[in-house]
Amino acid sequence: IESNFSPLSNMNKKKRYKGLYQFGSHYKDEWQTKYGLDWTRVYDARHSAAAFMNAIKYFVNTLRSRGIIKSSTAGSIDPNEAYLVYLCWQQGVHGTTTIFKAAQAGTTVPDNIQRNMDNNTYPKTPNISPGEFLEMWSRKTKNFMNGVRRKYVQALAGSTTRMTEALSYIFQETSDIKRGKIL
Secondary structure, eight states: OOSTTOTTTTTTSOOSEETTTTEEGGGHHHIIIIIOOOGGGTTOHHHHHHHHHHHHHHHHHHHHHTTSOSSOBTTBOOTTTHHHHHHHHHHHHHHHHHHHHHHHHTOOOOHHHHHHHHTTOSSOOTTOOHHHHHHHHHHHHHHHHHHHHHHHHHHHTTOHHHHHHHHHHHHHHHHHHHTTOOO
């Protein structure tokens, strides 16, 4: 969502967030330890994707263990739950869990989480409720995914050979990532 699919995003800019997945430089030690991201390779799309998939596995497994998602697995994200996985990226697992539980209970969240929510509303919506925040990101994530699907179909339209090659490449990359060969 943040990089517009550019693995070189913010490469020559003095910004905290870098690369395809917008890894935060202030968390680089955590990314190395928890997910295997070598910061010197943050602009390497394959390496970043492997680290990101490690993070996705952690997010999904944690959300499942907490009963927040029911259908998704690390290998298959339910489109109706994708926004919750994305929010782990944006708000952290603890923040996402807190927001989800507050939305269910109709309560508020601690001030620090409220600030994070308010800073991630588009258009800006001060003091957004947890339920409204989740609904906004559910809608935004579905719209983003639909746009990606349209672009993908357009790129492949008219060429069975290109589609076969692209799918073969994607299946090989996925298989390599699952076997840990990309890191």
